[in-house]
Amino acid sequence: MARHISLPRFLFALAAVLLLGMMAVAEVGEVAYLGEASGSDLPGLGEGIRAIPMCDGETRLIVDVPGVSAGEPMPEPVAREVAGLLWKRYQEMQETSGEILLAHGKEHTQREMMIWDTELKRVVDEGYRLFHSPELGSNGVSCDMCHPDASNTHPETYPKFQTQLKKVILLRDMINWCIENPLEGPKLNEDDARMKALEAYILWARKGVPMEDGKH
Amino acid sequence: MRCSRFIIVMCAVLAVSSPRLQTSETGNAEPFALDIPPEILPPIIPDDNPMTAEKVSLGRKLYFDKRLSADNTVSCATCHDPRLGFADGKAVAEGIGGQKGARNSPTTLNAGFYDFQFWDGRSVTLEDQAKQPLINPVEMGMPSHDAVVEKVKGSEDYPDLFEKAFGTREITIDHIAMAIAAFERTLITLDSPFDRFIAGDNNAISESAKRGWDLFNGKGRCNTCHGYVESYPFFTDNKFHNVGVGAKNRQFDELARRAEHESDVAKVSHETGASELGRFLVTKGRPDIGAFKTSGLRDIALTAPYMHDGSEPTLESVIEFYNRGGETNPFLDGGIRPLELTDEEVGDLVGFLNTLTGSHIDRLKEEFAGDME
Amino acid sequence: MERVSRRDFFRLSGIAGAMGLVHWIRPASSPLGIVSLAHASGSQLTFAYVSDSHLLVRKGYDKEHRFTRALKKAVTDVNSMSPQPEFVLFGGDLAQLGLKEELDLGKGILSELKPKLYMMVGEHDWYHDMGEAWKGLFGEDRYSFDRKGIHFVVLNSVIVEDYWTGSKMTPMERMLFMAQLDNPRGNPFTVGPEGREWLKSDLAKVSKDTPVVVFSHSPLYKYYKRWNFWTDDAAEVQALLSPFANVTVIHGHTHQALVNRIGSITFYGMLSTAWPWPYAPEGLPELTRQMDRADPFNQFDGCGWGEAAFSQQGEADKVYNLWDREPMAVFYKDVKAGAIPGQPDRLHSGSSY
Numbered sequence: 001m002a003r004h005i006s007l008p009r010f011l012f013a014l015a016a017v018l019l020l021g022m023m024a025v026a027e028v029g030e031v032a033y034l035g036e037a038s039g040s041d042l043p044g045l046g047e048g049i050r051a052i053p054m055c056d057g058e059t060r061l062i063v064d065v066p067g068v069s070a071g072e073p074m075p076e077p078v079a080r081e082v083a084g085l086l087w088k089r090y091q092e093m094q095e096t097s098g099e100i101l102l103a104h105g106k107e108h109t110q111r112e113m114m115i116w117d118t119e120l121k122r123v124v125d126e127g128y129r130l131f132h133s134p135e136l137g138s139n140g141v142s143c144d145m146c147h148p149d150a151s152n153t154h155p156e157t158y159p160k161f162q163t164q165l166k167k168v169i170l171l172r173d174m175i176n177w178c179i180e181n182p183l184e185g186p187k188l189n190e191d192d193a194r195m196k197a198l199e200a201y202i203l204w205a206r207k208g209v210p211m212e213d214g215k216h
Numbered sequence: 217m218r219c220s221r222f223i224i225v226m227c228a229v230l231a232v233s234s235p236r237l238q239t240s241e242t243g244n245a246e247p248f249a250l251d252i253p254p255e256i257l258p259p260i261i262p263d264d265n266p267m268t269a270e271k272v273s274l275g276r277k278l279y280f281d282k283r284l285s286a287d288n289t290v291s292c293a294t295c296h297d298p299r300l301g302f303a304d305g306k307a308v309a310e311g312i313g314g315q316k317g318a319r320n321s322p323t324t325l326n327a328g329f330y331d332f333q334f335w336d337g338r339s340v341t342l343e344d345q346a347k348q349p350l351i352n353p354v355e356m357g358m359p360s361h362d363a364v365v366e367k368v369k370g371s372e373d374y375p376d377l378f379e380k381a382f383g384t385r386e387i388t389i390d391h392i393a394m395a396i397a398a399f400e401r402t403l404i405t406l407d408s409p410f411d412r413f414i415a416g417d418n419n420a421i422s423e424s425a426k427r428g429w430d431l432f433n434g435k436g437r438c439n440t441c442h443g444y445v446e447s448y449p450f451f452t453d454n455k456f457h458n459v460g461v462g463a464k465n466r467q468f469d470e471l472a473r474r475a476e477h478e479s480d481v482a483k484v485s486h487e488t489g490a491s492e493l494g495r496f497l498v499t500k501g502r503p504d505i506g507a508f509k510t511s512g513l514r515d516i517a518l519t520a521p522y523m524h525d526g527s528e529p530t531l532e533s534v535i536e537f538y539n540r541g542g543e544t545n546p547f548l549d550g551g552i553r554p555l556e557l558t559d560e561e562v563g564d565l566v567g568f569l570n571t572l573t574g575s576h577i578d579r580l581k582e583e584f585a586g587d588m589e
Numbered sequence: 590m591e592r593v594s595r596r597d598f599f600r601l602s603g604i605a606g607a608m609g610l611v612h613w614i615r616p617a618s619s620p621l622g623i624v625s626l627a628h629a630s631g632s633q634l635t636f637a638y639v640s641d642s643h644l645l646v647r648k649g650y651d652k653e654h655r656f657t658r659a660l661k662k663a664v665t666d667v668n669s670m671s672p673q674p675e676f677v678l679f680g681g682d683l684a685q686l687g688l689k690e691e692l693d694l695g696k697g698i699l700s701e702l703k704p705k706l707y708m709m710v711g712e713h714d715w716y717h718d719m720g721e722a723w724k725g726l727f728g729e730d731r732y733s734f735d736r737k738g739i740h741f742v743v744l745n746s747v748i749v750e751d752y753w754t755g756s757k758m759t760p761m762e763r764m765l766f767m768a769q770l771d772n773p774r775g776n777p778f779t780v781g782p783e784g785r786e787w788l789k790s791d792l793a794k795v796s797k798d799t800p801v802v803v804f805s806h807s808p809l810y811k812y813y814k815r816w817n818f819w820t821d822d823a824a825e826v827q828a829l830l831s832p833f834a835n836v837t838v839i840h841g842h843t844h845q846a847l848v849n850r851i852g853s854i855t856f857y858g859m860l861s862t863a864w865p866w867p868y869a870p871e872g873l874p875e876l877t878r879q880m881d882r883a884d885p886f887n888q889f890d891g892c893g894w895g896e897a898a899f900s901q902q903g904e905a906d907k908v909y910n911l912w913d914r915e916p917m918a919v920f921y922k923d924v925k926a927g928a929i930p931g932q933p934d935r936l937h938s939g940s941s942y
Binding site: 437440473477501502503546549550551553554556 | 666
């Protein structure tokens with residue numbers, strides 16, 4: 001006959017057993033971290049073993065995903081676990097290596113950053129030019145007449161229900177509406193470089209400007 | 217938008233929109249489910265007038281009852297006739313003795329969904345609206361609401377029906393209006409060829425109508441006031457705009473200027489043609505001079521002639537009116553301007569408007585055929 | 590999932606989509622036009638203004654331009670004032686690009702005004718040809734006149750330091766440089782030393798208790814430099830005006846309802862007929878009750894014209910005749926007291942609910 005055990009103690013023990021059991025089950029038959037490999041020196045992968053590329057494009061995370069055959073997409077709960085492992089490893093590597101795990105494992109170069117800034121400036125400047133030009137319309141009105149310094153554009157509030165269009169829209173839809181209505185011009189295709197430039201300027205100009213309902 | 221269907225679960229919708237079923241008023245009355253798809257915002261039903269089957273059938277009887285007029289010739293249905301799109305096909309309403317009013321009869325269809333009733337929006341509920349034609353001398357011409365109540369009391373058929381609907385044989389003008397409003401709320405038409413097109417059936421409307429729909433939302437600039445929104449597909453912004461209809465009457469400009477400077481609105485309201493001042497007479501606000509309610513567009517093909525004075529005979533002439541930029545007057549809404557639509561584009565817009573007729577119309581006509589006797 | 594009735598939904602949700610237009614408050618009482626005001630305060634004189642029409646004549650654009658339509662609307666409105674004002678002031682920026690065609694068009698439209706017309710120049714009229722066409726059509730850019738015991742001065746307050754000679758700009762380049770409100774490289778407006786000298790000698794003939802009204806295009810104070818809502822020598826000009834018992838400055842350029850008071854000087858901004866400017870991010874005078882932002886669907890929203898009524902002492906009440914909105918009246922007594930009453934705090938646009 002078992003030794004008499006009080007109810008609370010029994011329940012605690014039961015909970016502990018279940019918890020441990022769940023943890024054990026989680027490791028066996030579920031996703032398991034097996035290690036990492038870089039470059040092309042990959043071990044021969046067995047059934048249910050996958051090599052997932054990490055953010056640096058070189059290292060691969062080797063995981064055991066039993067029950068999922070090669071080429072088969074992982075079911076969502078499994079994929080989430082793998083993603084969790086990737087993230088955990090990324091954070092650990094950042095802490096230990098002191099390096100930013102970026103494309104090709106290298107910091108941005110001066111050249112790269114110059115190019116990005118120059119390209120952004122080019123598009124924003126083109127947007128600025130279009131914004132201040134009557135060329136988008138037919139009646140000489142330009143955007144900056146009502147929106148000096150892109151005031152009153154509030155790009156951060158989109159998507160929203162726009163009362164003039166009677167539907168929920170994005171910034172580019174309102175730009176087109178303004179081109180067609182106050183500017184009396186033809187609307188731009190969404191993939192038109194000019195539309196991108198206008199959006200770029202507006203978003204850039206209004207970054208960090210606080211919202212004041214009904215005011216500028 | 218789905219096809220119509222009887223959904224018991226609509227009771228849940230009603231239960232929320234009219235939170236307290238007043239059992240003291242309605243006794244053991246059965247709640248009445250309105251047939252509305254769930255994605256559409258339900259009509260606003262006053263808390264004290266929840267829908268019941270008994271109210272609806274009583275209201276129906278009252279709606280078609282000519283005895284509610286002074287000479288027993290005019291009922292609600294005279295000007296809001298199921299055979300004529302629940303309007304009357306006339307430019308302005310004609311009441312007892314053939315007297316003409318100043319305004320075009322709006323349709324009762326879907327009226328329950330609007331925030332305002334009458335062209336000047338002076339009523340906010342169907343209940344309030346129903347009371348007014350009864351005592352309007354050029355409409356139903358009863359001398360007072362008490363007289364209406366007396367007449368209704370005096371007939372044999374009503375007291376029982378009122379007891380069933382309101383739990384009392386004491387007939388009041390409020391109960392009369394509440395019953396009529398309850399009936400009117402059931403007059404819903406939603407399943408039109410346009411709705412089916414929106415739902416994905418590309419063959420539901422013609423190519424011309426599809427172009428018309430694009431124009432409606434684009435070059436025609438219609439949608440800013442007559443907007444279609446999925447959750448509120450009634451083509452009205454529930455606002456009031458001066459598009460210049462009243463200014464076709466040359467005296468309007470002078471009247472409007474007087475209204476602008478006159479602080480005593482009552483004084484101006486007695487001038488000839490004062491009803492052309494529209495919403496201003498209700499709000500006394502200067503932006504409302506000559507402004508009238510944006511009407512809904514469902515079933516618009518059925519309710520010619522158009523505008524608050526019935527001055528536009530066809531849909532085509534309405535579009536042409538807007539194409540010209542309305543009628544210039546000192547208070548013309550700044551959103552109105554010449555549209556430069558081509559003849560083909562005008563035709564496309566008309567084609568689109570013709571697709572807004574609900575499929576329920578014929579059923580409703582049939583259903584009420586007998587009541588029109 | 591709870592379904593809420595439409596009314597409840599709007600009561601519960603604080604937001605309503607687009608342009609913040611939903612936060613309107615219906616004024617309990619709104620004066621309908623200056624007529625009632627003028628008679629109430631026993632005014633000495635009432636004048637009307639029309640300003641900032643920015644007319645555009647564009648090749649290939651053959652229909653009536655919206656700015657033309659708006660200026661004509663203002664003229665019709667002024668002509669239907671009852672009683673008629675003593676005179677009408679045009680507040681500057683008649684043309685958008687200062688072209689002769691634009692100025693001619695403007696002169697033609699304004700010639701339909703029934704009351705006497707006084708013209709003031711704005712930078713858009715001036716910098717294409719440095720005022721040559723303007724002077725030919727309208728005369729001197731600075732002058733004064735007296736009416737009913739009030740001394741009126743019209744200034745040219747849009748003088749800027751030369752930015753065009755060094756960079757060899759063409760006339761149109763010079764104009765376009767000036768026309769862009771948010772041009773970060775622009776020079777600030779001034780009345781200038783010559784202008785101030787002229788003003789000093791003009792005012793020398795005026796007794797200190799004569800009411801003085803100064804018309805200038807730019808605000809004669811410092812509001813927002815980046816948009817040239819600014820007069821750089823404002824302090825010097827104000828010093829010339831402060832000895833007078835009652836001075837009112839009426840200015841254009843800002844395309845918005847604007848009220849300020851500095852010392853004994855009241856400043857009222859004029860509306861534009863063409864388009865409204867947003868309020869600047871900083872520098873807004875405290876006395877101003879801001880207009881709600883305009884609805885771009887409605888070309889008249891946020892635009893309009895105005896009137897001012899003066900008492901014998903030169904105390905000025907102002908009415909902003911905003912199109913498609915309730916008119917906004919500002920009373921001298923409130924300006925002097927330093928607090929415009931709270932209602933309407935915001936003006937609703939379009940028709941009322």
